[in-house]
Amino acid sequence: MTSLPETHRVLQLISTSQPLQLKTLPVPHTGPGNAIVKVLLASVVSYSGDIYNGKRQYPFPTPFVPGSNAIGRIVAVGPDATTLVPGQLVFLDCTIRARDDPTGAIILSGIIEGFTEGSRKLMHGEWRDSTYAEYIKFPLENCIPLDEERLLGPVNAGGLGYCVEDLIHIAKLLVPYGGLDDVGLKPGETVIVAPATGPFGGAAVRMALAMGAGRVIAMGRNEAVLQELSALSNRISTVQITGNEGTETEALRRFSPIDVFYDISPPMASGSTHFRSAIAALRYGGRISLMGGINGDISLPYASFMHRNLSMKGTWMFSREQSLRLVKLVEEGLLLLGKKNGFSVGGQFGLEEWEQAFEKARDAAAGEVVVIVP
Known part of the structure; x- marks a missing residue:
């Protein structure tokens, strides 16, 4: 089990008129309703450059840590976690919903604060920072469990033979x-x-x-x-x-x-x-x-x-129930990932290489995905 360090590296956006900055910040602490996850890789959407330079005029608080969906490993969980455990491989779903208003207050973590007072409260408060970081605090319900043995195990042992990079698809x-x-x-x-x-x-x-x-x-x-x-x-x-x-x-x-x-x-x-x-x-x-x-x-x-x-x-994005069902389709081998379905990882970039990552994502082919590896 990985222990939590005191600090970690993050990409932080201070203003859309400035480039993203690589910073060292305190590692977030776990609490009720959340988990601390070590980010293994995070996806880069094709129009990331236009989001963070202000061209798309998406609303979000500053400063904040940008990001998107990711694959990670649970490091610590809050006291109310009942199934998630440290060491578990998870898909981090960036569609965060208010627990008391799941249809009205919705944000895309690291991308947009939504369009209601409730959604703005989510992103200006508890869920301000996203996945372009070594560690992230994330809602328990947005940590979708992945059957690591089935997904990453060798085919001759009953696995599907994927690598971690394939899972970001x-x-x-x-x-x-x-x-x-x-x-x-x-x-x-x-x-x-x-x-x-x-x-x-x-x-x-x-x-x-x-x-x-x-x-x-x-x-x-x-x-x-x-x-x-x-x-x-x-x-x-x-x-x-x-x-x-x-x-x-x-x-x-x-x-x-x-x-x-x-x-x-x-x-x-x-x-x-x-x-x-x-x-x-x-x-x-x-x-x-x-x-x-x-x-x-x-x-x-x-x-x-x-x-x-x-x-x-x-339909704006998808529900948690749909996330769980899709992962089941993948784990059952009914929905193929990676080269088996014409997908590829077009590039892997460190936090300090974010500009190259954004450029590559902008020009990526239809079946390609670009990732940041903190």
């Missing part, structure tokens, strides 16, 4: 799982994923396959990435986003009936034609999952939407 898969699960994607159904050529879109294609989709239609502009996705399975088809709504709709309808449209549009895709063409191609009673980052309004074909009995659901 859980973070990328959880986002589309939240949306696809919320709209009830069923085995055998056909789902459109658009845009599918980015990191979360590519993960959504893989997630839909693992959930039993009969066919996944990957939409995107990057033809090379679409070809890479189609090579993963004969259940994947591709349709290019051309900017011509009619052409796209006609191409999609070749795969009718289409049950679900999963949208993961980035902010710059607010004017993309894929949104309307995918909706137009849905069957009667089709469902739409919204998980993208578009800030403006998007028009809907009102009469067609009503007469075809379509339904739409927005």
Whole structure:
């Protein structure tokens, strides 16, 4: 069992007008409702640079320690912990919810303080610092247990043969799982994923396959990435986003009936034609999952939407229950990680190499993940 040192190294953001700084701070202390975790590696989202230089204008307190989802090992637990124990391997889920208001007060640890007074209280107080640090204090319920023997054990001994770096792909898969699960994607159904050529879109294609989709239609502009996705399975088809709504709709309808449209549009895709063409191609009673980052309004074909009995659901991130279910899919070997599913770690960087990490994450391929190793 690892003992806690008095101090540890962290990356700290003082202001969005200044570069991140490497600092030595006291190691946090455990207490009721939390655990102290040694961070083994933490994921870097593709737009990290734009978050911490202020370009995306995400609200968060300063100074604070940035970060995201991570893989870690429990070092100490609070007095009310009943199942988590020191030495245990865990996935650190950055979606932190208020225990007395889990649907209204939500933050993304190290990224954004949310949009309510309650969520701001969470990030300005107890859960201010995140995973770009050697140690972190984290809520017990956000430490998702991982079956280390099953996941990392050798295949000839009943394990899955993964390395620790492979496990961070859980973070990328959880986002589309939240949306696809919320709209009830069923085995055998056909789902459109658009845009599918980015990191979360590519993960959504893989997630839909693992959930039993009969066919996944990957939409995107990057033809090379679409070809890479189609090579993963004969259940994947591709349709290019051309900017011509009619052409796209006609191409999609070749795969009718289409049950679900999963949208993961980035902010710059607010004017993309894929949104309307995918909706137009849905069957009667089709469902739409919204998980993208578009800030403006998007028009809907009102009469067609009503007469075809379509339904739409927005999902921000995922629930703890969904996290537990997804990890179970991985542990059972039903959802593959690493090279087995076209994933790779595009780079591992120390805390002092954060600038290189952000640059690499910005340019990473759809199946790549970049990590910081404290």
